[in-house]
Amino acid sequence: MINVTVWNEYRHEIEDQEVREMYPEGIHNVVASFIKENGSEVRTATLDEENHGLTDEVLQNTDVLVWWGHKAHDEVNDEIVDKVHERVLDGMGLIVLHSAHFSKIFKKLMGTTCDLKWREADEKERMWVVNPAHPITEGIGEYIELEREEMYGEHFDIPAPDELIFTSWFEGGEVFRSGCTFYRGNGKIFYFRPGHETYPTYYNKEVQRVIQNGVKWAAPANRPRPIYGNASPLEQISND
Amino acid sequence: MINVTVWNEYRHEIEDQEVREMYPEGIHNVVASFIKENGSEVRTATLDEENHGLTDEVLQNTDVLVWWGHKAHDEVNDEIVDKVHERVLDGMGLIVLHSAHFSKIFKKLMGTTCDLKWREADEKERMWVVNPAHPITEGIGEYIELEREEMYGEHFDIPAPDELIFTSWFEGGEVFRSGCTFYRGNGKIFYFRPGHETYPTYYNKEVQRVIQNGVKWAAPANRPRPIYGNASPLEQISND
Amino acid sequence: MINVTVWNEYRHEIEDQEVREMYPEGIHNVVASFIKENGSEVRTATLDEENHGLTDEVLQNTDVLVWWGHKAHDEVNDEIVDKVHERVLDGMGLIVLHSAHFSKIFKKLMGTTCDLKWREADEKERMWVVNPAHPITEGIGEYIELEREEMYGEHFDIPAPDELIFTSWFEGGEVFRSGCTFYRGNGKIFYFRPGHETYPTYYNKEVQRVIQNGVKWAAPANRPRPIYGNASPLEQISND
Amino acid sequence: MINVTVWNEYRHEIEDQEVREMYPEGIHNVVASFIKENGSEVRTATLDEENHGLTDEVLQNTDVLVWWGHKAHDEVNDEIVDKVHERVLDGMGLIVLHSAHFSKIFKKLMGTTCDLKWREADEKERMWVVNPAHPITEGIGEYIELEREEMYGEHFDIPAPDELIFTSWFEGGEVFRSGCTFYRGNGKIFYFRPGHETYPTYYNKEVQRVIQNGVKWAAPANRPRPIYGNASPLEQISND
Numbered sequence: 001m002i003n004v005t006v007w008n009e010y011r012h013e014i015e016d017q018e019v020r021e022m023y024p025e026g027i028h029n030v031v032a033s034f035i036k037e038n039g040s041e042v043r044t045a046t047l048d049e050e051n052h053g054l055t056d057e058v059l060q061n062t063d064v065l066v067w068w069g070h071k072a073h074d075e076v077n078d079e080i081v082d083k084v085h086e087r088v089l090d091g092m093g094l095i096v097l098h099s100a101h102f103s104k105i106f107k108k109l110m111g112t113t114c115d116l117k118w119r120e121a122d123e124k125e126r127m128w129v130v131n132p133a134h135p136i137t138e139g140i141g142e143y144i145e146l147e148r149e150e151m152y153g154e155h156f157d158i159p160a161p162d163e164l165i166f167t168s169w170f171e172g173g174e175v176f177r178s179g180c181t182f183y184r185g186n187g188k189i190f191y192f193r194p195g196h197e198t199y200p201t202y203y204n205k206e207v208q209r210v211i212q213n214g215v216k217w218a219a220p221a222n223r224p225r226p227i228y229g230n231a232s233p234l235e236q237i238s239n240d
Numbered sequence: 241m242i243n244v245t246v247w248n249e250y251r252h253e254i255e256d257q258e259v260r261e262m263y264p265e266g267i268h269n270v271v272a273s274f275i276k277e278n279g280s281e282v283r284t285a286t287l288d289e290e291n292h293g294l295t296d297e298v299l300q301n302t303d304v305l306v307w308w309g310h311k312a313h314d315e316v317n318d319e320i321v322d323k324v325h326e327r328v329l330d331g332m333g334l335i336v337l338h339s340a341h342f343s344k345i346f347k348k349l350m351g352t353t354c355d356l357k358w359r360e361a362d363e364k365e366r367m368w369v370v371n372p373a374h375p376i377t378e379g380i381g382e383y384i385e386l387e388r389e390e391m392y393g394e395h396f397d398i399p400a401p402d403e404l405i406f407t408s409w410f411e412g413g414e415v416f417r418s419g420c421t422f423y424r425g426n427g428k429i430f431y432f433r434p435g436h437e438t439y440p441t442y443y444n445k446e447v448q449r450v451i452q453n454g455v456k457w458a459a460p461a462n463r464p465r466p467i468y469g470n471a472s473p474l475e476q477i478s479n480d
Numbered sequence: 481m482i483n484v485t486v487w488n489e490y491r492h493e494i495e496d497q498e499v500r501e502m503y504p505e506g507i508h509n510v511v512a513s514f515i516k517e518n519g520s521e522v523r524t525a526t527l528d529e530e531n532h533g534l535t536d537e538v539l540q541n542t543d544v545l546v547w548w549g550h551k552a553h554d555e556v557n558d559e560i561v562d563k564v565h566e567r568v569l570d571g572m573g574l575i576v577l578h579s580a581h582f583s584k585i586f587k588k589l590m591g592t593t594c595d596l597k598w599r600e601a602d603e604k605e606r607m608w609v610v611n612p613a614h615p616i617t618e619g620i621g622e623y624i625e626l627e628r629e630e631m632y633g634e635h636f637d638i639p640a641p642d643e644l645i646f647t648s649w650f651e652g653g654e655v656f657r658s659g660c661t662f663y664r665g666n667g668k669i670f671y672f673r674p675g676h677e678t679y680p681t682y683y684n685k686e687v688q689r690v691i692q693n694g695v696k697w698a699a700p701a702n703r704p705r706p707i708y709g710n711a712s713p714l715e716q717i718s719n720d
Numbered sequence: 721m722i723n724v725t726v727w728n729e730y731r732h733e734i735e736d737q738e739v740r741e742m743y744p745e746g747i748h749n750v751v752a753s754f755i756k757e758n759g760s761e762v763r764t765a766t767l768d769e770e771n772h773g774l775t776d777e778v779l780q781n782t783d784v785l786v787w788w789g790h791k792a793h794d795e796v797n798d799e800i801v802d803k804v805h806e807r808v809l810d811g812m813g814l815i816v817l818h819s820a821h822f823s824k825i826f827k828k829l830m831g832t833t834c835d836l837k838w839r840e841a842d843e844k845e846r847m848w849v850v851n852p853a854h855p856i857t858e859g860i861g862e863y864i865e866l867e868r869e870e871m872y873g874e875h876f877d878i879p880a881p882d883e884l885i886f887t888s889w890f891e892g893g894e895v896f897r898s899g900c901t902f903y904r905g906n907g908k909i910f911y912f913r914p915g916h917e918t919y920p921t922y923y924n925k926e927v928q929r930v931i932q933n934g935v936k937w938a939a940p941a942n943r944p945r946p947i948y949g950n951a952s953p954l955e956q957i958s959n960d
Contacts, residue, residue, distance in 0.1 A: 115948035155946035226875035228835035395706035466635035
């Protein structure tokens with residue numbers, strides 16, 4: 001069983017009537033609810049809880065952390081970002097959703113600006129599968145179509161993903177690497193593009209399936225961190 | 241449950257006393273036996289069976305095919321190689337062991353010579369984990385040490401693997417990319433180096449664990465092949 | 481100085497009035513002409529010449545081979561394909577243009593079907609740069625726009641490219657990995673999508689620039705093939 | 721012509737008699753001198769100069785920055801690290817040598833700990849070429865042998881390199897990914913392992929050749945940064 005923590009900034013839903021109507025209990029509770037269907041144990045955490053809900057104990061007991069944030073990335077405490085970073089390198093999976101491309105934790109892990117083009121214009125999006133062998137695409141057709149979404153366009157300033165899984169087409173003329181995996185230390189990271197707060201994206205069954213698959217894929221392998229530092233003295237090499 | 245077919249050339253064990261003592265029932269039966277422990281359904285097939293034991297029915301009902309061959313690659317029928325190739329692109333996993341680097345199926349999938357350096361000199365080998373996040377390394381320490389093995393050395397003439405998982409050190413001064421994964425079409429391929437027929441390599445518990453992990457990793461995602469060819473007429477793009 | 485051979489099937493231009501008007505001297509002569517501007521030494525070769533114009537001597541003296549083919553892939557002699565394959569692994573660069581995704585040489589090098597979706601519907605194409613650090617993008621803006629082209633869509637059944645450089649957007653709703661590099665043996669391969677025979681694509685200055693850059697990138701490094709096979713006996717390891 | 725700045729911590733050479741005898745003018749001057757042979761314009765900069773010798777003007781006029789540091793990584797000013805980081809994403813090449821794997825700039829670009837195993841035991845090292853098509857290997861044989869070097873061993877906690885070029889074998893039983901390239905933003909990064917301060921490594925002609933090749937490879941493509949942020953309003957799509 002996989003222990004999942006879904007983290008949400010949870011500000012739009014409180015401050016903005018339109019978003020509240022879309023996600024009355026917050027994006028985190030919708031995401032948590034369909035991940036549970038997968039048989040995972042799921043808790044949630046939000047920015048305005050103490051320690052953003054991410055105590056050492058919570059982090060230690062999280063196999064996969066899902067992250068949604070947008071307008072308050074700067075309010076996330078640097079110390080907690082460092083702890084999440086360490087946990088990822090230690091093996092904890094990380095699912096980075098939509099505008100969390102600009103979260104401190106994703107930028108720190110990528111080492112680049114993670115910048116991109118964007119436009120809010122109710123555009124149609126098609127996320128095409130470009131790696132049909134990957135477990136994250138299980139049960140998904142050739143593409144996922146979203147009638148209206150925020151556009152994200154290239155250049156997306158990330159390292160080339162270890163595995164490119166989805167590439168989006170947008171009505172207005174842009175493309176975007178929408179499903180990207182990264183191995184870092186003992187940890188696995190999955191960036192998944194869709195999920196602007198004013199659209200019903202997280203109610204889409206295929207989007208849900210991809211995130212469920214992502215959680216399974218990102219769950220840690222059972223192994224300790226490698227040993228670093230000064231290695232034991234030169235060992236004798238013998239054939240006996 | 242994963243349906244596995246373990247294919248073996250099964251000539252050394254018959255013709256060579258030393259190998260027969262090492263693997264009295266053939267390498268395939270040893271490999272099949274530890275894969276079964278994983279809860280998989282396992283059958284075997286060998287070169288000298290009719291159709292090399294790889295009828296259309298067997299191939300259709302195989303989720304993951306394990307391949308060991310060495311001295312009789314040329315005797316494998318091209319038509320059967322083509323069928324295996326098609327099945328891999330269709331989603332069947334393929335585990336390529338040791339000297340099967342020179343099998344027709346691996347060369348056809350790689351598009352390169354798959355050549356390498358080799359030396360039989362009872363050398364110590366250490367396979368170091370270079371991607372500790374990968375599920376194929378689950379339960380494995382920092383390296384697997386084999387007291388004596390055949391040396392395989394770089395340059396290994398393959399495409400850069402999609403994921404490099406193990407790199408071997410050999411006593412005599414060579415290194416080798418020993419654990420390599422490749423996505424091809426809907427299929428996943430895992431090349432794993434060790435297993436010369438005169439050594440007890442496939443009785444090694446860590447080697448067994450890696451192959452068990454490889455089978456799980458290579459099992460097909462449940463999805464049809466993408467549709468290729470002439471696409472439907474230009475669709476209307478609308479915002480409604 | 482780079483010695484380039486531009487190979488063209490050269491059938492459409494002879495048999496089809498519309499294509500002849502677009503490329504009266506054949507696609508190869510247009511491509512050869514702008515590669516020459518780069519300071520390269522350029523010759524051409526076509527399907528209906530003896531040995532398809534690809535004698536051993538020509539191949540030995542070619543640093544980079546550019547390949548355009550479409551309707552007569554099957555007429556290319558297998559022996560010559562094998563020789564080109566060997567030369568690529570030996571270091572010769574290969575630029576694969578448009579419908580040559582289905583050429584025997586590209587399929588042999590990739591090990592997959594190289595299949596894709598296509599549609600002839602005069603669609604607008606935008607090729608977005610996704611790796612702005614790559615030398616093949618030198619002098620190119622954020623994207624190259626082609627007013628009308630044949631659509632090629634995902635899934636493109638190739639191995640994940642070693643470097644993904646361009647991704648195309650098409651008016652009708654598809655995306656495509658349009659600029660892809662592959663290292664194989666000592667050789668470098670660049671697949672570049674655009675160039676349907678009924679469009680003036682190869683007169684486009686940016687398309688020309690990309691191909692010029694590709695030739696420079698694909699030119700061989702000055703080094704022999706690695707040595708393969710039985711390695712010298714175990715060398716003594718000493719610290720003196 | 722490529723403008724190169726060679727940066728050195730320049731402390732060992734001043735404080736330690738053994739190192740001073742090896743590199744009397746400092747490692748930077750030896751490295752600068754063989755890069756000049758390449759036809760590049762080379763300046764040097766060191767930690768104890770004002771702004772570590774890396775003023776805005778110097779950085780703006782540097783095409784490729786070479787970095788050697790070891791015992792004083794922490795003394796490098798964070799603001800200057802941020803400026804170098806920005807310049808790399810802007811297109812400046814970066815060559816990271818040996819113990820600079822732990823430099824602030826490399827860790828910031830990688831997003832991981834960049835930790836590794838090490839041992840000072842006068843071990844023989846062999847750096848094997850694993851990508852013989854790459855321009856960084858031009859003029860280099862199958863491997864570079866160094867009679868004595870510091871050992872660096874896996875696991876090396878970096879993202880999987882975009883291109884793996886060298887893998888080292890060490891006498892004591894370890895392997896290491898010794899030549900690694902990374903694309904980040906508009907910039908290219910080359911990590912190259914050898915060069916412990918007590919060994920004559922930078923006088924080795926093959927090591928010199930690799931660094932010369934690396935400088936050529938890392939030189940920026942002539943193109944502006946992509947445009948990020950709010951994209952122009954949805955453009956009309958038309959076929960006319």
